[in-house]
Amino acid sequence: MDAGATRPLDVFIVAGEESGDLLGAALMGGLTQAAPHGVRFRGVGGTRMAGQGLDSLFPMEDLTAMGFGAVVAKLPTLIRRLGQTVEAICAAPPDVLVLVDAPDFTHRVAARVRRRCPHIPIVKYVSPTVWAWRPGRAKAMRAYTDRLMALLPFEPAVHERLGGPPTIYVGHPLLERLADLRPTPQDAVRRESAPPVVLVLPGSRRMELERLGPVFGAAVAQLAARRDVELVLPTLPRVRGRVEALVADWAVKPRIITDPGEKHAAFRQARAALAASGTVTLELALAGVPTVAAYRVAEWEAKIAPHVIKLITSVILANLVLGENVVPEFLQHDCTPEKLSAALDRILDDGPDRERQLSAFARLDEILGADDAPASQRAAAVVLEVVGQGSGGMGRRGA
Structure with a gap:
């Protein structure tokens, strides 16, 4: 030229x-x-x-x-x-x-x-x-x-x-949306209030929903049987029907939201999240929401994964950016309702598991160059x- x-x-x-x-x-x-x-x-x-x-x-x-x-x-x-x-x-x-x-x-x-x-x-x-x-x-x-x-x-x-x-x-483009993700004083009050808001994010693709949906549903049901929580499931408008069909069988129904403004408000107010592995884990970290991450793939994909995944110690994006495995990840056979609900319990309460994530998330602005x-x-x-x-x-x- x-x-x-x-x-x-x-x-x-x-x-x-x-x-x-x-x-x-x-x-x-x-x-x-x-x-x-x-x-x-x-x-x-x-x-x-x-x-x-x-x-x-x-x-x-x-x-x-x-x-x-x-x-x-x-x-x-x-x-x-x-x-x-x-x-x-x-x-x-x-x-x-x-x-x-x-x-x-x-x-x-x-x-x-x-x-x-x-x-x-x-x-x-x-x-x-x-x-x-x-x-x-x-x-x-x-x-x-x-x-x-x-x-x-x-x-x-x-x-x-x-x-x-x-x-x-x-x-990262998420840095241009920090104002949408960071709690206002009012949001911070809600984050510390009862019942705590727990985000449920099983993904948006059909196979993600099919593989993770039933496990996530059972996990939050076990959690809700032990403590009072407000479950919120943000998703995309184009998959709302699929998500509604998915949660129809859940023992405890989350509130489904598709409006971007409502989603951002939920991120600002949430105390914890259960999420599929993906960019959303970094989004939650930037919002200061302690997270339990999980994922399942087809069995044949899981068998070849150790042979092709060579350079990383985590599949969670937030962990990779931080250089530290602070977000617990439950993959394949470790992705069970019992393990997910127990991990959610640990990050909902004040204590070392929750504090470790929050301390690590505080470093993200400098690592990503937010300024x-x-x-x-x-x-x-x-x-x-x-x-x-x-x-x-x-x-x-x-x-």
Whole structure:
């Protein structure tokens, strides 16, 4: 690209999953504000990215496939969309290609574009979990990734060690929502009042709900038999029906909420949480909510996990960021109602288990760089630097 051009920056951006849509929309907003001559967006995204001016090439939902079985079932659609995306990029080369999350799809897009149109700068937003499994992906990415923008502060060092692409920590998007998560004085009073609010978060994907729902239901029933608690289950509007069907068999029914404002209020007021492993564990930690985390996968996936998970001592994101296993995790056969309810008892009461989590959570702002520029602004600065329209320098702890 001619760095001195005065025409709008042409950005082709591809995102998959709702989380990618959120990240992509925030990045688009940051670029709209920061691009010196304006910006034009093309690509694939969801409703939030559409709100930032993207006319998606096809529905983002076509790219959503979690787990090996889901990928296989959706393979014909994914292959067709892969060819369509690469063709759209190379038929009218953009100034920069930005690929957001959805590694199964976007890494293939990047590899094909690099072969066909090697002059297009490629920026990847969100590191794949090379620190958890398949570390060889880091070195493979170097061939088709000019810059990797990481959400977690330890990822640049991991990629440097594994021979990955140049990586910059730009900050986690949760940092832009701290005001929604941190208790007001009134919320703090409710957090200490009876009955305590206990969040129940069994996930949103069908297999998560099927595997964790019955166990979580039995665990909170055992908890409620011993003490008075207010159970709240935040979920997404699109899966409310599935969640309602799930809890219909629970002995103790939680209050189901889907409104984002209600969810944030529940996080601010909760005294403890039972959660599926995932980003929500970091969200709860930033909200100062002691948590019991759990997860179950198919038995065949559990059998191969020890052979592919090499570099980590926990699967809980909050623990990985903290560098300390403070959130108890109950996986596979350890994920039982008895163990989960007993662990919840220990963090609901004042004592060493609860205090250990709260003390660790207090370090997160410094670890994540909460006082730095917002993640969307830092990410936009990295993209502009790659195409020669910015000076860079807003990325943090880059490799």
